[in-house]
Amino acid sequence: MMVDERELWACANQVIRQHGAEASSFAKKRAEELLRIGDQKGNAVFLAIATRVDQLECLVAPGTPH
Incomplete structure (x- = not known):
């Protein structure tokens, strides 16, 4: 994979910002x-991003800004 860990986490965060509750489904x-x-x-x-989206969503309480 050509994308490093930091970039994957940044992408996951951006997907969450753009797609909200649908982020995991989108990825x-x-x-x-x-x-x-x-x-x-x-x-x-995108599978790696989806995994990180799922992990971030488990860490952040609903309604909390990312």
Whole structure:
């Protein structure tokens, strides 16, 4: 994977800011789209982002700004 850990966490945070409660669903759907068009690296990156979105959402209380 060409994206380092810090970048993955920053991307996950940005996805949460942009998509709110739908962030995890968005990231997973994007991963599926990338896999469907044959972009395995993009798929892996978005799966990693989705994992981090899920982890961040477990840490942050609902209604708390990110």
